[in-house]
Amino acid sequence: MSRDILIVDTLCSSRILACGEVSAGHHAVRSCATEEEAWAALDAACPDLLVLGAGDGQPGADFLRRLRARPGTRRLPVLAIAAEEDRAARLRLLHAGADEVLTRPYDPALLLGRIRTLLRGADELADLAQGGAGGLAPDMPGLAEPEEGFGARATIRVVTGRAGRMPEAIEPLSRRHALSLDRETLSSGRAGAPAPDLVILDAAGGAPDLAAAIRLAGDGRALHSAALFRQIAEIRSHGPARHAAILALVPPQATNLAVMALDLGAQNVVTPDIGAEELAWRAEGLIRRKRDQDRCREELRVGLKAALHDPMTGLYNRRYALPALDRQAQAPGPPGQLAVMMIDVDDFKAINDRFGHAAGDSVIVAIAQRLEGLVPPEGMVARLGGEEFLAVLPVAGRDAAVDAAERMRRHVAERPVTVDGPGGGCAIRLAAAVSIGLALGTGGEAGSDILARADRALMAAKRAGKNRVIGPASIDGADLATLRPSTGGIHGLAPPGPVLRFGKAV
Template sequence: MPGRILIVDTVATNRIVLKVKMIAAQFQVDACGSRIEAEAIISTNRPDLILINLSDPVEDRHAFCKTLKSERETANIAVIAVGVADTARARLAALDAGADDVLPNPMNDVLLMARIRSLLRVSSAWEDLLMRDTTSRALGFEEAPAQFQPPAKVALLTPDDTDASGLLDMLRYGLALPVKQIRTPEVLKNNSTRPAPDLFVIDGTRQHGDDRQLFGLVSDLRSRAATRQSGLLVITPDASPDIAAMFLDLGADDAVPECLATAEITLRAKALIRRKRTHDHLRTTVRNGLQAALTDPLTGLYNRRYVDPHLGRLVEQSRLSGQALAIMMLDIDHFKSINDRFGHPAGDSVLVQLADRLRENLRAIDLVARVGGEEFLIAMPRTSAAQAHAAADRLRRIVNRAPFDVGKAHPPLNVTVSVGVAVRPHSELTEKAAKQMCDEADTALYAAKSAGRDQVAISRAASRSAA
């Protein structure tokens, strides 16, 4: 889904040029020239990312940036500083103020778009973790107590054992941490029993074969379970913005030219380590605090106790983002006959396999929960009526296309589901919208059952919003 971007720049021509570029890239865009205007927009249409010119001669934009990053409601909004003088002092001041990245003029459009995509991915993952953590607090669960953390582990990846003492010394001195040099072929060996480093620094200035091998390394590290959560910082050759953009699109958290000052490279590395450890802590809190009480023990999906407060958060998020919210009710057709004919173990097996199919075919930001014996709820933020209908029908077909294994004593069983869909635009999401939408989806589900089962029905309200 497209992100929402806010442009803050006193110079009207700068705002216009950036706005045209962002709209062409299919982003939703707001633009303003002052802090007061920006704060008003943030309060009504919360952006996912802010492009801010910190070199304003009238306002202290650095202080504004620090305020954004210090307040809980806005700390997760990604910030890119633009129009900054291309000096080490100016760049460090922007990063110290809380900017996630600095792009001096003239900006490279390819690198700008790659930076935006990378930061929006991180923001989306953080928002999901934070929302789940907030839901757990609303249910009365305390945050896991902070525990002693050992020093961060940092690895420098180089293509061979050639001398990298200069880069190693820079990282060790700047981070005040031990940094281990690892050859790139070694890191891809199966060593899942050892904890992965908190940060990989990849030396992209040396010969790793061809560029495709180095790109493949970044993609491989990001896709493997053992290294997926590690920070990835790539040091690229100078004057290579297209290469840096490719690394970012493949999953690197940051890509910086080797000409940058030591202080800036280590500042960026420290930020990635902090972000990784904060994400780890949130994931642990969510996993340990919610697993036992808020999940269905059979399917591993969230249960009704989790759903109610989380839907309230989704409604509020959709109101702020200005995007629609969809809720589905999905029910297994003739489930009672499965239990009657084949026994409850067979019915349980169908429920587990169905949960797996739903989980594997939905986005990370979507919520899927078991809310009744054979009834499942799916909530999809940032989803229009047309998209929700298409997603519901796709899930229905995924259930249909392969039979379910119900044990050696019985042949594989064909199973169908019926789905009811309710969708509301952000302008119609009131405080009571979550319960109302669940009722609407239930009514649509009943209509799908009455019409013959194995089909999707959309609520009348959703149909009107799509018109």
């Protein structure tokens, strides 16, 4: 897939070289020879990724700091290319805001691998932030704020060979984080243990080159290449650990190994000679980005729940309930095995008018809890709006459906609801009641058809005096019958204390 890549490099030869290398990855490339051109290009259209040539006389840390200070480019993936191997200069670029730093000369395959990894990470975060809609929104909560410094204590797991040891460059991380060592494979950990924030896979063992690393892997002091690839794949498919950031330690000049690790899902690949300070900075950056994604996932989960649930009662809402009913109604099965109940609180307006909406809300919540407690896990109860509820549950025929509906009616009518009096006065016990319209599914029909029958039955229950169950006289629902007539009125339990009743005078 072609992506928009902006290359900023004041050196003509390196800019032309980078343009050719990035174009080989089938990306759309724009190039700028000066900082002024770069800012104009960024204002015209923000790219998917920026490649920055950094060195003497070239844009560097100051350019990156300015870039990160702008809301529209704060999260723009940036890959910096340093002119020479200089650990201090590389750290300055990382501290200023570069996501990755390569040093000339580099393998073009590694450049493209780094670009793919950075784009993948940005896309994942953007998709999570917008609920899968794609496209980075600079004003999205959790994305618009400046990046935090070093955060809370994280869980880091290091995986090495069967005889491997904790790499020296990693040990300083134990001063800030919970660090543990696994050999050969990432262990599942003890029950209830937190999933790792970062997994470090050691395929180098401190070796100075690929040949030495192969020998160390043979002795069990590092992961061999196949084990490295398998670990990445297993982590990405493992439930609790699949969201962990992955950092792979690979030997120098092992370009193919590094590129394959990145493409399989590692977020970063480094050589053991980078030093403890840079390794710590890269590890902290991976942990920070992983927590950004965790926060977005939680916001998405909460948002999805809010979209499908009634905020006051916690029951499913109409948006969820009606499609769910339709799915259950159209499932094949014998007639009379699905009970659909329309439930309406009797004389609810009188409660609101006399005691206020807070008291009315308390009644709605109490009734919702009682209905939910009587519906089995395979069933569903939802608040459709106002004082109207829907219950759907599997039953073993008409008589079982009638019994279930009557249990719900009694469970509400026989237990008064305690609410605060008007203006926060003394608590009052209100007798509430519900009318229930019952319909039975005939198997393979539209949910709206069953719902319409249940609604007609509910209206009949209201006309017949309320506080009663009315449903089909037969399985096919041709006629309505009063299945459980009330004894008249809406009755609550008297003791202890007075109970206020609404509806028919008693």
